[in-house]
Amino acid sequence: MAAAGTDASGLTSKDYYFDSYAHFGIHEEMLKDEVRTISYRDSIYKNKHMFEGKVVLDVGCGTGILSMFAAKSGAKHVYGIDMSNIIHQARKIVSDNGFADKITLIQGKMEEVQLPVDKVDIIISEWMGYFLLYESMLDTVLVARDKYLVEGGMIFPDKATMYIGAIEDGDYKDEKINYWDNVYGFDYSSIKSLAIKEPLVDTVDGASVMSDACPFKEIDILTVTKEDLTFKVPFEITAARDDYVHAFICWFDIGFTKCHKPIYFSTGPGAKYTHWKQTVFYTPETLTVNKGEKIRGTIDCAPNGRNPRDLDIIIDYSFSGEHGSEQHTCDFKMS
Amino acid sequence: MAAAGTDASGLTSKDYYFDSYAHFGIHEEMLKDEVRTISYRDSIYKNKHMFEGKVVLDVGCGTGILSMFAAKSGAKHVYGIDMSNIIHQARKIVSDNGFADKITLIQGKMEEVQLPVDKVDIIISEWMGYFLLYESMLDTVLVARDKYLVEGGMIFPDKATMYIGAIEDGDYKDEKINYWDNVYGFDYSSIKSLAIKEPLVDTVDGASVMSDACPFKEIDILTVTKEDLTFKVPFEITAARDDYVHAFICWFDIGFTKCHKPIYFSTGPGAKYTHWKQTVFYTPETLTVNKGEKIRGTIDCAPNGRNPRDLDIIIDYSFSGEHGSEQHTCDFKMS
Numbered sequence: 130m131a132a133a134g135t136d137a138s139g140l141t142s143k144d145y146y147f148d149s150y151a152h153f154g155i156h157e158e159m160l161k162d163e164v165r166t167i168s169y170r171d172s173i174y175k176n177k178h179m180f181e182g183k184v185v186l187d188v189g190c191g192t193g194i195l196s197m198f199a200a201k202s203g204a205k206h207v208y209g210i211d212m213s214n215i216i217h218q219a220r221k222i223v224s225d226n227g228f229a230d231k232i233t234l235i236q237g238k239m240e241e242v243q244l245p246v247d248k249v250d251i252i253i254s255e256w257m258g259y260f261l262l263y264e265s266m267l268d269t270v271l272v273a274r275d276k277y278l279v280e281g282g283m284i285f286p287d288k289a290t291m292y293i294g295a296i297e298d299g300d301y302k303d304e305k306i307n308y309w310d311n312v313y314g315f316d317y318s319s320i321k322s323l324a325i326k327e328p329l330v331d332t333v334d335g336a337s338v339m340s341d342a343c344p345f346k347e348i349d350i351l352t353v354t355k356e357d358l359t360f361k362v363p364f365e366i367t368a369a370r371d372d373y374v375h376a377f378i379c380w381f382d383i384g385f386t387k388c389h390k391p392i393y394f395s396t397g398p399g400a401k402y403t404h405w406k407q408t409v410f411y412t413p414e415t416l417t418v419n420k421g422e423k424i425r426g427t428i429d430c431a432p433n434g435r436n437p438r439d440l441d442i443i444i445d446y447s448f449s450g451e452h453g454s455e456q457h458t459c460d461f462k463m464s
Numbered sequence: 465m466a467a468a469g470t471d472a473s474g475l476t477s478k479d480y481y482f483d484s485y486a487h488f489g490i491h492e493e494m495l496k497d498e499v500r501t502i503s504y505r506d507s508i509y510k511n512k513h514m515f516e517g518k519v520v521l522d523v524g525c526g527t528g529i530l531s532m533f534a535a536k537s538g539a540k541h542v543y544g545i546d547m548s549n550i551i552h553q554a555r556k557i558v559s560d561n562g563f564a565d566k567i568t569l570i571q572g573k574m575e576e577v578q579l580p581v582d583k584v585d586i587i588i589s590e591w592m593g594y595f596l597l598y599e600s601m602l603d604t605v606l607v608a609r610d611k612y613l614v615e616g617g618m619i620f621p622d623k624a625t626m627y628i629g630a631i632e633d634g635d636y637k638d639e640k641i642n643y644w645d646n647v648y649g650f651d652y653s654s655i656k657s658l659a660i661k662e663p664l665v666d667t668v669d670g671a672s673v674m675s676d677a678c679p680f681k682e683i684d685i686l687t688v689t690k691e692d693l694t695f696k697v698p699f700e701i702t703a704a705r706d707d708y709v710h711a712f713i714c715w716f717d718i719g720f721t722k723c724h725k726p727i728y729f730s731t732g733p734g735a736k737y738t739h740w741k742q743t744v745f746y747t748p749e750t751l752t753v754n755k756g757e758k759i760r761g762t763i764d765c766a767p768n769g770r771n772p773r774d775l776d777i778i779i780d781y782s783f784s785g786e787h788g789s790e791q792h793t794c795d796f797k798m799s
Contacts, residue, residue: 153655160647170648197650221654312495313505315532319556320488 150213156192159255162404166194168394169255172285172385173198179283179389180204184246188239188254188273189266193219193232195253200231204251208244209234210273239269239276248279259330260408261291261381262430263440263463267348268355288384289348292397293364295340295416295424296333298375298409305329306411328442328461329409335399339372339418342397345428361429361443367421374416374424377444380407410444410461417452424448439464485548491527494590497739501529503729504590507620507720508533514618514724515539519581523574523589523608524601528554528567530588535566539586543579544569545608574604574611583614594665595743596626596716597765598775598798602683603690619685623719626681627732628699630751630759631672633710633744640664641746663777663796664744670734674707674753677732680763696764696778702756709751709759712779715742745779745796752787759783774799 150156160166173180173195180202187196190209196219199207209219209232216236223232235242252273256266274284309321343364348357368374378398385392396405416424426446433439440463447456485491495501508515508530515537522531525544531554534542544554544567551571558567570577587608591601609619644656678699683692703709713733720727731740751759761781768774775798782791 153658157643157655161643166648192652192655194648194650198648218654218658222650222652225651225654308492308496313501313529313533315529315557316560317527317557319553319560320492320527323488323553 150191150211150215153192153215153218156215158404159191160194164394164396164401164403165255168383168385168392169195169253169285170198172388172392173202173253175390175392176388177202179387180251183250184208184248185251185253186210186244186249186273186277188252188270189256190219190234191215191255193223193234195255196232196234197223197226197228199251199253200228204231206246207232208246208249210239210242211236212238239272244277247277249277249282250279251283251285252278253285257289257381257383257405259405260328260379260440260442260463261289261348262358263408264438267350267353267358270350271353271355274351283387284350285387286383286385287350288386289350290344290382290384291346291348291379292342292344292381293366293377293379293428294338294342294398295366295368295374295418296337296376296378296398296409297339297372298333298337298411299373299415301331302375302411325411325413326461328463329411330406331409332402333378333398333407333409338378338398339370339374340366340368340424342366346430359431361427363425363427365423365425367423368418370420372418374412374418374448376412377410377446378407379410379428381405408463410442410459412446412455413457413459414455416448416455417450418448419451422448422450433462433464436464485526485546485550488527488550488553491550493739494526495529499729499731499736499738500590503718503720503727504530504588504620505533507723507727508537508588510725510727511723512537514722515586518585519543519583520586520588521545521579521584521608521612523587523605524591525554525569526550526590528558528569530590531567531569532558532561532563534586534588535563539566541581542567543581543584545574545577546571547573574607579612582612584612584617585614586618586620587613588620592624592716592718592740594740595663595714595775595777595798596624596683597693598743599773602685602688602693605685606688606690609686618722620722621718621720622685623721624683624685625679625717625719626683626714627677627679627716628701628712628714628763629673629677629733630675630701630703630709630753631668631711631713631733631744632674632707633668633672633746634708634750636666637710637746660746660748661796663798664746665741666744667737668713668733668742668744673713673733674705674709675701675703675759677701681765694766696762698760698762700758700760702758703753705755707753709747709753709783711747712745712781713742714745714763716740743798745777745794747781747790748792748794749790751783751790752785753783754786757783757785768797768799771799 185199185204185207187209196207196209258265309317380397382395429443442461520534520539520542522544531542531544593600644652715732717730764778777796
């Protein structure tokens, strides 16, 4: 029973209310995600000329790691904002590392707190969620940008690109979806109908990707608006080999493009593991696809009307190939 | 950021309040724990003569799997109680499997609901938590037992035994505890002091166990009282080889001893994986122990005064061997 706490999908929709971020465990996972943390570190350490003497705002500072990167790179002052009680730990860490005078940590919501300064030169933030946008802090970063970022200021990172591809995933689909057809001899298909609507956040073996990758959403953090994060966009993917399609997967790449030399990292299936993994959307039917054949469709992404922390994703696709045609509208919900 | 939901230790202390059990994910994990579920299934299917015509109470019925096992074994009627909204799914599953007339599911707290019957012949429940007692439902089972179990009735399972042993675990201790000494060049030792107080629920390789196993707490579900679950007991473990000790581990075995032929399963490091894994308690110092030398101590276990869902565990141990002596009192908290 106590396994409750270990169930991500069951917990994320409400974690907001009881401040799971107050526990170091989640920060341990993020700190130990070296693709993530070292990309941020490099973008800051390798651009000391950009941070030297600057006022920096760290949105969602957590344990203060990015704030300390910035302070160590010569920032004049760093303001770190976090609503979680982890900020008490962060204050201790910041002072243990001799940055008490350089880094000011403020607990509260970006929308509510008042910084001691009118403007900041640089905003740094690790705001990304699963599927980039699920429970992300991007809205908060935009609030900080519009309220505090000086004209011509910079945001680290400043680019995000979302991708979709198709995968052969028969075995895992059997384990996660078809499992419910027969549970110790009982019919659990009512759960199956829930399971298929829920995108699965998991690591996908690059070898199971059978298509090219279609970028379907580019986000420029310097200019994007909250409204831009509700979108319906087309996609087209082409089979790279003869295979079956059991699911679509989505992932994102992150760019620090204003650096002296741009720094990127990917959360894609081919890239090194990150705690964001990939997001899998199982199709109701298996597609039999030949090399070169195309799957076309649209991805519709919007915060849920009733619970804006949930994400409604509709993947509408059609396929017409040598071995048959499929046309489906699939409703998914990340909650 | 959205990784929040995946942090067990950070979430468990509050999951109660937002009904994480309503999501099928946690039940999927428990159902797929075959050591767990097949042990229950066997204890019921292989004892049809005990269930035939009996009234059965399933405490914390979840998706209703144990209730259906009992109904299929000829129970006259099964009452399943669960406070979680998963019970709505369970009702659908029970009816999809044709047990609507045999199984009655009631949503609520055992302490508050009123069964349509005065007594039941058998109580079945999967109540065990990490370290057996962390966020376990045993208290609820005892309430059900005292209120509803007929004189001479049975409880499945009816026995639980807790064990302690010692492990060589240098590498993982470096990864989980000493990691905080240097996080990307920063001093995070303030987190280290939190981390070492927190028992780690994880899978321990049997090969790292360097001692014998000492049973320190036997629980007879038919007779145990709530008070018995707050205890201070001695233990003594003997090194099975020359090795170092970095941590104590605890686990438990479960017994269905009133079956025609007793059925047991273990959550120990030598046994097949279960979702309970083992619980690791890191020691402040590394012990250098020779084969045959003994570590003696006491384990003190009590619900936390302020939050009874948290578990305070004090391991007091002393060791005197050829390569030195250690005496420590270690406070741990599962929350």
